Amino acid sequence: MSTFLLLIFEFFKTGLFAIGGGLATIPFLQDMAVKYNWFTTEMLTTMIAISESTPGPMGINMATYVGYHMFGLPGAIATSLALVAPSIIVICIIANMLTKFKQNQTVQDVFYGLRPAVVSLILVACIDIFLITLFNQKFDSIFNLFNMKSVFLLGALIVVNQFKKLHPILIIVTCALTGILFAF
Amino acid sequence: MRCIPSFLGEGMKIYIDLFVSWFKMGLFTFGGGYAMLPMIQKEVIEKHKWATEEEVMDYYAIGQCTPGIIAVNTATFIGYYQKGVLGGIVATLGVITPSLIIISLIATALSNFAQITIVQNALAGIRVAVCYLMITSIIKLWKSSIKDTTGIIIFCGAFILSYFLDFSVVITILLSAFIGVVIRNIRRRKI
Numbered sequence: 464m465s466t467f468l469l470l471i472f473e474f475f476k477t478g479l480f481a482i483g484g485g486l487a488t489i490p491f492l493q494d495m496a497v498k499y500n501w502f503t504t505e506m507l508t509t510m511i512a513i514s515e516s517t518p519g520p521m522g523i524n525m526a527t528y529v530g531y532h533m534f535g536l537p538g539a540i541a542t543s544l545a546l547v548a549p550s551i552i553v554i555c556i557i558a559n560m561l562t563k564f565k566q567n568q569t570v571q572d573v574f575y576g577l578r579p580a581v582v583s584l585i586l587v588a589c590i591d592i593f594l595i596t597l598f599n600q601k602f603d604s605i606f607n608l609f610n611m612k613s614v615f616l617l618g619a620l621i622v623v624n625q626f627k628k629l630h631p632i633l634i635i636v637t638c639a640l641t642g643i644l645f646a647f
Numbered sequence: 648m649r650c651i652p653s654f655l656g657e658g659m660k661i662y663i664d665l666f667v668s669w670f671k672m673g674l675f676t677f678g679g680g681y682a683m684l685p686m687i688q689k690e691v692i693e694k695h696k697w698a699t700e701e702e703v704m705d706y707y708a709i710g711q712c713t714p715g716i717i718a719v720n721t722a723t724f725i726g727y728y729q730k731g732v733l734g735g736i737v738a739t740l741g742v743i744t745p746s747l748i749i750i751s752l753i754a755t756a757l758s759n760f761a762q763i764t765i766v767q768n769a770l771a772g773i774r775v776a777v778c779y780l781m782i783t784s785i786i787k788l789w790k791s792s793i794k795d796t797t798g799i800i801i802f803c804g805a806f807i808l809s810y811f812l813d814f815s816v817v818i819t820i821l822l823s824a825f826i827g828v829v830i831r832n833i834r835r836r837k838i
Contacts, residue, residue: 479714482817488716512761513753516770519673519746520680520718527743527750539751543743550715551739554723555732557709562728569828576801576827577708578701578792580820582785583805584711588681589781590810596774613775620779631685632675635776642772643765 467541470501470533474526474545481522488522488546492529501533522546612647661730662737668695669722669741677773680710680717685780687721688787697725700791712817718742797830 473495481487489511496504514524523543530542564570597617599610616638623629629637641647668690676683684703691697698706703721710720719739726738753760760766793802801823808814808822 478716481716482712482714509761513750515678516761516766517746517749517753518675518677519749520676520683520716520742521678522716523673523719523743523746524750527746528754531751531754536751539747539754543747547715547719547739547743550713550719551723551732551735553713553715554710554720555727555735557713558724558727558735561705561709572828572831573824574701574705574708574827575831576823576825577820578704579798579802580805580823581704581708581711582788582792583802584809584816584819585681585684585707585781585788586785587806587810589778589785592678592774592781593778596771596778613771613778616772616775617779620775624779624783631689631780632671634780635675635677635773638772638776639769640772642768642770642775647768647771647775 467534467538469499470530470538471541471545474530474542475548477522477526478546479549486521488525492525495529502529506532612645616641662734664695665726665729665734665738666741669726669738670744672722673718673742674745676718677770677777680707680721682777682781683718683721684784684788688784691725697729700788704788704792708820712820801826 473491477488477491481491489507492507492510493504496502496507502510510525510528513528514521517524523546526542526546527539530538530540532538534541561570596613597610599607620634620638672683672686672690675686687703688700692700692703706721706724707717710717710724713720719742722738722742723735726734726736728734730737757763793799804826805819805823808819809816
Protein backbone atom coordinates (compact mmCIF):
# COMPACT_ATOMS: atom_id res chain seq x y z
CA MET A 464 0.00 0.00 0.00
CA SER A 465 1.34 3.43 -0.80
CA THR A 466 2.32 5.57 2.18
CA PHE A 467 -0.31 8.15 1.28
CA LEU A 468 -3.16 5.63 1.51
CA LEU A 469 -1.67 4.12 4.64
CA LEU A 470 -1.58 7.59 6.22
CA ILE A 471 -5.24 8.15 5.38
CA PHE A 472 -6.12 4.72 6.73
CA GLU A 473 -4.27 5.34 10.02
CA PHE A 474 -6.02 8.67 10.61
CA PHE A 475 -9.42 7.23 9.70
CA LYS A 476 -8.75 4.54 12.29
CA THR A 477 -7.78 7.20 14.84
CA GLY A 478 -11.00 9.12 14.13
CA LEU A 479 -12.99 5.94 14.52
CA PHE A 480 -11.49 4.74 17.80
CA ALA A 481 -10.32 7.85 19.67
CA ILE A 482 -13.22 8.51 22.03
CA GLY A 483 -13.28 11.69 24.08
CA GLY A 484 -11.64 14.47 22.13
CA GLY A 485 -8.23 15.68 21.04
CA LEU A 486 -6.15 14.28 23.88
CA ALA A 487 -7.43 10.80 23.06
CA THR A 488 -5.65 10.98 19.70
CA ILE A 489 -2.18 11.19 21.29
CA PRO A 490 -1.81 7.43 22.03
CA PHE A 491 -2.70 6.69 18.40
CA LEU A 492 -0.02 9.10 17.18
CA GLN A 493 2.53 7.55 19.53
CA ASP A 494 1.60 4.23 18.05
CA MET A 495 2.22 5.57 14.53
CA ALA A 496 5.61 6.98 15.58
CA VAL A 497 6.67 3.52 16.75
CA LYS A 498 5.11 1.52 13.91
CA TYR A 499 6.23 3.61 10.93
CA ASN A 500 9.13 5.98 10.49
CA TRP A 501 6.87 8.92 9.71
CA PHE A 502 8.00 11.05 12.62
CA THR A 503 9.98 10.63 15.82
CA THR A 504 8.58 10.72 19.35
CA GLU A 505 10.54 13.94 19.78
CA MET A 506 8.72 15.54 16.87
CA LEU A 507 5.49 14.40 18.42
CA THR A 508 6.26 16.54 21.48
CA THR A 509 6.76 19.56 19.20
CA MET A 510 3.49 18.77 17.44
CA ILE A 511 1.59 18.59 20.70
CA ALA A 512 3.08 21.92 21.84
CA ILE A 513 2.14 23.61 18.56
CA SER A 514 -1.34 22.06 18.50
CA GLU A 515 -1.98 23.36 21.98
CA SER A 516 -0.76 26.86 21.19
CA THR A 517 -2.66 27.38 17.96
CA PRO A 518 -6.41 27.83 17.56
CA GLY A 519 -8.64 24.94 16.54
CA PRO A 520 -9.44 21.51 17.95
CA MET A 521 -6.23 19.77 19.03
CA GLY A 522 -6.90 16.51 17.19
CA ILE A 523 -7.33 18.33 13.89
CA ASN A 524 -4.18 20.37 14.47
CA MET A 525 -2.14 17.23 15.08
CA ALA A 526 -3.56 15.43 12.04
CA THR A 527 -2.87 18.46 9.86
CA TYR A 528 0.69 18.72 11.17
CA VAL A 529 1.52 15.09 10.45
CA GLY A 530 -0.11 15.24 7.00
CA TYR A 531 1.72 18.43 6.11
CA HIS A 532 5.01 17.06 7.35
CA MET A 533 4.64 14.00 5.13
CA PHE A 534 3.04 15.26 1.91
CA GLY A 535 2.62 19.02 2.12
CA LEU A 536 -0.82 20.62 1.77
CA PRO A 537 -2.48 17.61 0.03
CA GLY A 538 -1.33 15.46 2.94
CA ALA A 539 -2.67 17.94 5.48
CA ILE A 540 -6.08 18.00 3.81
CA ALA A 541 -6.14 14.21 3.46
CA THR A 542 -5.28 13.45 7.10
CA SER A 543 -7.72 15.94 8.59
CA LEU A 544 -10.55 14.75 6.34
CA ALA A 545 -9.70 11.14 7.20
CA LEU A 546 -9.83 12.01 10.89
CA VAL A 547 -13.28 13.62 10.73
CA ALA A 548 -14.91 11.20 8.27
CA PRO A 549 -15.89 8.61 10.93
CA SER A 550 -17.39 11.38 13.09
CA ILE A 551 -19.53 12.66 10.26
CA ILE A 552 -20.84 9.18 9.48
CA VAL A 553 -21.50 8.15 13.08
CA ILE A 554 -23.04 11.46 14.17
CA CYS A 555 -25.34 11.71 11.13
CA ILE A 556 -26.69 8.24 11.94
CA ILE A 557 -27.18 9.11 15.63
CA ALA A 558 -28.71 12.51 14.80
CA ASN A 559 -31.17 10.76 12.51
CA MET A 560 -32.14 8.23 15.20
CA LEU A 561 -32.39 10.95 17.82
CA THR A 562 -35.04 12.80 15.78
CA LYS A 563 -37.14 9.62 15.69
CA PHE A 564 -36.81 8.81 19.39
CA LYS A 565 -36.80 12.32 20.84
CA GLN A 566 -40.28 11.93 22.32
CA ASN A 567 -39.45 8.52 23.75
CA GLN A 568 -39.77 8.49 27.55
CA THR A 569 -36.54 6.56 28.17
CA VAL A 570 -34.53 8.79 25.83
CA GLN A 571 -35.76 11.82 27.79
CA ASP A 572 -34.90 10.13 31.08
CA VAL A 573 -31.39 9.41 29.78
CA PHE A 574 -30.85 13.07 28.94
CA TYR A 575 -32.32 14.13 32.28
CA GLY A 576 -29.46 12.25 33.94
CA LEU A 577 -26.84 13.26 31.39
CA ARG A 578 -27.14 17.04 31.46
CA PRO A 579 -25.97 17.68 35.05
CA ALA A 580 -23.12 15.18 34.53
CA VAL A 581 -21.95 17.00 31.40
CA VAL A 582 -21.84 20.34 33.26
CA SER A 583 -19.74 18.59 35.88
CA LEU A 584 -17.39 17.08 33.30
CA ILE A 585 -16.91 20.48 31.67
CA LEU A 586 -16.00 21.94 35.07
CA VAL A 587 -13.52 19.11 35.68
CA ALA A 588 -11.92 19.68 32.27
CA CYS A 589 -11.45 23.35 33.15
CA ILE A 590 -9.97 22.95 36.63
CA ASP A 591 -6.43 22.36 35.36
CA ILE A 592 -6.46 25.46 33.22
CA PHE A 593 -7.87 27.49 36.16
CA LEU A 594 -5.02 26.26 38.38
CA ILE A 595 -2.29 26.83 35.79
CA THR A 596 -3.57 30.31 35.03
CA LEU A 597 -4.33 31.72 38.46
CA PHE A 598 -1.59 30.17 40.60
CA ASN A 599 2.16 30.49 40.27
CA GLN A 600 3.77 27.23 39.26
CA LYS A 601 6.81 27.72 41.48
CA PHE A 602 6.01 29.75 44.58
CA ASP A 603 8.58 30.38 47.32
CA SER A 604 6.37 32.21 49.81
CA ILE A 605 2.68 32.62 50.54
CA PHE A 606 2.73 36.07 48.87
CA ASN A 607 3.74 34.39 45.66
CA LEU A 608 0.83 31.98 45.65
CA PHE A 609 -1.20 33.77 43.00
CA ASN A 610 -0.17 34.83 39.54
CA MET A 611 -1.12 38.46 40.18
CA LYS A 612 -1.15 39.58 36.53
CA SER A 613 -3.66 36.87 35.64
CA VAL A 614 -5.78 37.53 38.74
CA PHE A 615 -5.94 41.26 37.91
CA LEU A 616 -6.86 40.61 34.28
CA LEU A 617 -9.57 38.17 35.32
CA GLY A 618 -10.90 40.71 37.85
CA ALA A 619 -10.90 43.43 35.18
CA LEU A 620 -12.88 41.18 32.81
CA ILE A 621 -15.47 40.47 35.49
CA VAL A 622 -15.86 44.19 36.32
CA VAL A 623 -16.06 45.33 32.67
CA ASN A 624 -18.61 42.64 31.88
CA GLN A 625 -20.94 44.00 34.58
CA PHE A 626 -21.40 47.10 32.40
CA LYS A 627 -21.09 45.76 28.90
CA LYS A 628 -21.38 42.25 27.50
CA LEU A 629 -18.32 41.70 25.31
CA HIS A 630 -18.14 39.23 22.42
CA PRO A 631 -15.93 36.19 23.22
CA ILE A 632 -13.69 36.98 20.20
CA LEU A 633 -13.09 40.51 21.51
CA ILE A 634 -12.24 39.13 24.95
CA ILE A 635 -9.74 36.62 23.51
CA VAL A 636 -8.04 39.22 21.30
CA THR A 637 -7.84 41.79 24.13
CA CYS A 638 -6.36 39.23 26.51
CA ALA A 639 -3.80 38.09 23.92
CA LEU A 640 -2.67 41.70 23.43
CA THR A 641 -2.61 42.31 27.19
CA GLY A 642 -0.49 39.19 27.55
CA ILE A 643 2.04 40.44 25.01
CA LEU A 644 2.03 44.03 26.34
CA PHE A 645 2.57 43.12 29.99
CA ALA A 646 4.76 40.05 29.35
CA PHE A 647 2.53 37.51 31.11
CA MET B 648 -22.16 37.29 6.78
CA ARG B 649 -24.93 39.49 5.56
CA CYS B 650 -23.51 40.50 2.18
CA ILE B 651 -24.03 37.31 0.20
CA PRO B 652 -23.87 37.66 -3.60
CA SER B 653 -27.36 37.27 -5.03
CA PHE B 654 -26.33 34.73 -7.69
CA LEU B 655 -25.80 32.20 -4.94
CA GLY B 656 -29.48 32.42 -4.07
CA GLU B 657 -31.26 32.02 -0.76
CA GLY B 658 -30.73 28.26 -0.68
CA MET B 659 -26.98 28.73 -0.32
CA LYS B 660 -27.28 31.17 2.56
CA ILE B 661 -27.69 28.57 5.26
CA TYR B 662 -24.61 26.65 4.05
CA ILE B 663 -22.53 29.82 4.00
CA ASP B 664 -23.81 30.75 7.47
CA LEU B 665 -22.91 27.28 8.76
CA PHE B 666 -19.44 27.40 7.24
CA VAL B 667 -18.64 30.96 8.38
CA SER B 668 -19.95 30.39 11.90
CA TRP B 669 -17.99 27.19 12.43
CA PHE B 670 -14.92 28.71 10.79
CA LYS B 671 -15.05 31.50 13.41
CA MET B 672 -15.48 28.98 16.20
CA GLY B 673 -12.51 26.96 14.95
CA LEU B 674 -10.40 30.09 14.66
CA PHE B 675 -11.02 31.32 18.19
CA THR B 676 -10.95 28.09 20.16
CA PHE B 677 -7.79 27.47 22.12
CA GLY B 678 -7.54 24.09 23.84
CA GLY B 679 -9.97 21.21 23.71
CA GLY B 680 -13.56 20.96 22.61
CA TYR B 681 -14.80 22.38 25.90
CA ALA B 682 -13.09 25.70 25.27
CA MET B 683 -15.36 26.06 22.27
CA LEU B 684 -18.45 26.25 24.46
CA PRO B 685 -18.51 30.06 24.96
CA MET B 686 -18.30 30.55 21.19
CA ILE B 687 -21.03 27.96 20.62
CA GLN B 688 -23.28 29.76 23.09
CA LYS B 689 -22.72 33.02 21.24
CA GLU B 690 -22.90 31.81 17.63
CA VAL B 691 -25.12 28.73 17.63
CA ILE B 692 -27.51 29.47 20.50
CA GLU B 693 -27.80 33.27 20.68
CA LYS B 694 -27.05 34.49 17.16
CA HIS B 695 -28.39 31.85 14.77
CA LYS B 696 -30.70 30.02 17.20
CA TRP B 697 -29.74 26.69 15.63
CA ALA B 698 -30.12 24.89 18.95
CA THR B 699 -31.09 25.44 22.58
CA GLU B 700 -28.68 25.21 25.48
CA GLU B 701 -30.16 21.83 26.50
CA GLU B 702 -29.72 20.46 23.00
CA VAL B 703 -26.07 21.52 22.90
CA MET B 704 -25.57 19.71 26.23
CA ASP B 705 -27.10 16.58 24.71
CA TYR B 706 -24.80 16.80 21.68
CA TYR B 707 -21.79 17.23 23.97
CA ALA B 708 -22.81 14.17 25.96
CA ILE B 709 -23.22 12.09 22.82
CA GLY B 710 -20.04 13.56 21.33
CA GLN B 711 -18.14 12.38 24.42
CA CYS B 712 -19.26 8.78 24.09
CA THR B 713 -18.89 8.47 20.32
CA PRO B 714 -15.67 8.33 18.35
CA GLY B 715 -14.01 11.48 17.13
CA ILE B 716 -13.29 14.98 18.30
CA ILE B 717 -16.01 16.67 20.34
CA ALA B 718 -15.87 19.94 18.39
CA VAL B 719 -16.33 18.06 15.12
CA ASN B 720 -19.12 15.91 16.53
CA THR B 721 -21.00 18.98 17.75
CA ALA B 722 -20.51 20.77 14.40
CA THR B 723 -21.87 17.73 12.55
CA PHE B 724 -24.92 17.61 14.84
CA ILE B 725 -25.79 21.28 14.36
CA GLY B 726 -25.20 21.13 10.59
CA TYR B 727 -27.18 17.91 10.21
CA TYR B 728 -30.25 19.36 11.92
CA GLN B 729 -30.14 22.39 9.63
CA LYS B 730 -29.48 20.75 6.27
CA GLY B 731 -29.01 16.99 6.60
CA VAL B 732 -25.78 15.19 5.76
CA LEU B 733 -24.51 18.02 3.54
CA GLY B 734 -25.11 20.53 6.35
CA GLY B 735 -23.13 18.30 8.70
CA ILE B 736 -20.24 18.12 6.24
CA VAL B 737 -20.23 21.88 5.60
CA ALA B 738 -20.18 22.73 9.33
CA THR B 739 -17.35 20.24 9.90
CA LEU B 740 -15.31 21.62 7.01
CA GLY B 741 -15.83 25.09 8.51
CA VAL B 742 -14.46 24.08 11.89
CA ILE B 743 -11.35 22.35 10.50
CA THR B 744 -10.38 24.91 7.84
CA PRO B 745 -8.68 27.41 10.21
CA SER B 746 -6.52 24.58 11.60
CA LEU B 747 -5.52 23.52 8.09
CA ILE B 748 -4.42 27.02 7.13
CA ILE B 749 -2.65 27.92 10.38
CA ILE B 750 -0.87 24.62 10.94
CA SER B 751 0.29 24.42 7.33
CA LEU B 752 1.79 27.91 7.63
CA ILE B 753 3.49 27.13 10.93
CA ALA B 754 4.77 23.72 9.84
CA THR B 755 6.50 25.37 6.88
CA ALA B 756 8.33 28.06 8.77
CA LEU B 757 8.13 27.90 12.53
CA SER B 758 8.76 24.56 14.14
CA ASN B 759 9.80 26.44 17.30
CA PHE B 760 6.49 28.36 17.28
CA ALA B 761 5.48 27.28 20.79
CA GLN B 762 8.79 28.51 22.23
CA ILE B 763 8.59 32.07 20.89
CA THR B 764 8.27 34.55 23.78
CA ILE B 765 5.51 36.66 22.22
CA VAL B 766 3.49 33.53 21.48
CA GLN B 767 3.91 32.33 25.05
CA ASN B 768 2.87 35.72 26.44
CA ALA B 769 -0.16 35.92 24.16
CA LEU B 770 -1.18 32.39 25.16
CA ALA B 771 -0.84 33.21 28.87
CA GLY B 772 -3.20 36.14 28.25
CA ILE B 773 -5.58 33.95 26.24
CA ARG B 774 -5.66 31.42 29.08
CA VAL B 775 -7.12 34.12 31.34
CA ALA B 776 -9.75 34.84 28.68
CA VAL B 777 -10.55 31.12 28.45
CA CYS B 778 -10.90 30.94 32.27
CA TYR B 779 -13.27 33.87 32.31
CA LEU B 780 -15.33 32.63 29.36
CA MET B 781 -15.55 29.12 30.82
CA ILE B 782 -16.72 30.43 34.19
CA THR B 783 -19.55 32.38 32.57
CA SER B 784 -20.42 29.43 30.33
CA ILE B 785 -20.55 27.01 33.24
CA ILE B 786 -22.82 29.38 35.20
CA LYS B 787 -25.17 29.59 32.21
CA LEU B 788 -25.14 25.80 31.83
CA TRP B 789 -25.80 25.30 35.53
CA LYS B 790 -28.93 27.45 35.23
CA SER B 791 -30.27 25.63 32.17
CA SER B 792 -29.28 22.05 33.01
CA ILE B 793 -29.65 21.66 36.76
CA LYS B 794 -33.20 22.17 37.83
CA ASP B 795 -33.76 20.02 40.93
CA THR B 796 -32.03 18.25 43.83
CA THR B 797 -31.46 15.13 41.75
CA GLY B 798 -29.59 17.29 39.27
CA ILE B 799 -27.33 18.65 42.01
CA ILE B 800 -26.68 15.12 43.30
CA ILE B 801 -25.79 13.84 39.81
CA PHE B 802 -23.57 16.89 39.28
CA CYS B 803 -21.66 16.25 42.53
CA GLY B 804 -21.48 12.49 41.91
CA ALA B 805 -20.07 12.98 38.42
CA PHE B 806 -17.55 15.49 39.79
CA ILE B 807 -16.29 13.07 42.44
CA LEU B 808 -16.12 10.17 39.96
CA SER B 809 -14.20 11.99 37.28
CA TYR B 810 -12.05 14.40 39.31
CA PHE B 811 -11.15 12.48 42.45
CA LEU B 812 -11.61 8.87 41.39
CA ASP B 813 -10.35 9.27 37.80
CA PHE B 814 -13.24 7.38 36.22
CA SER B 815 -13.28 7.56 32.44
CA VAL B 816 -15.62 10.13 30.93
CA VAL B 817 -17.57 7.48 29.04
CA ILE B 818 -18.31 5.50 32.21
CA THR B 819 -19.32 8.64 34.13
CA ILE B 820 -21.75 9.59 31.37
CA LEU B 821 -23.23 6.10 31.07
CA LEU B 822 -23.68 5.89 34.87
CA SER B 823 -25.43 9.25 35.06
CA ALA B 824 -27.73 8.28 32.19
CA PHE B 825 -28.60 5.08 34.04
CA ILE B 826 -29.30 7.00 37.25
CA GLY B 827 -31.50 9.44 35.32
CA VAL B 828 -33.62 6.58 33.99
CA VAL B 829 -33.91 4.85 37.39
CA ILE B 830 -34.84 8.00 39.32
CA ARG B 831 -37.44 9.18 36.83
CA ASN B 832 -39.04 5.71 36.79
CA ILE B 833 -39.20 5.54 40.60
CA ARG B 834 -40.74 9.00 40.66
CA ARG B 835 -43.37 8.15 38.06
CA ARG B 836 -44.39 5.05 40.01
CA LYS B 837 -44.93 7.04 43.20
CA ILE B 838 -47.34 9.47 41.57
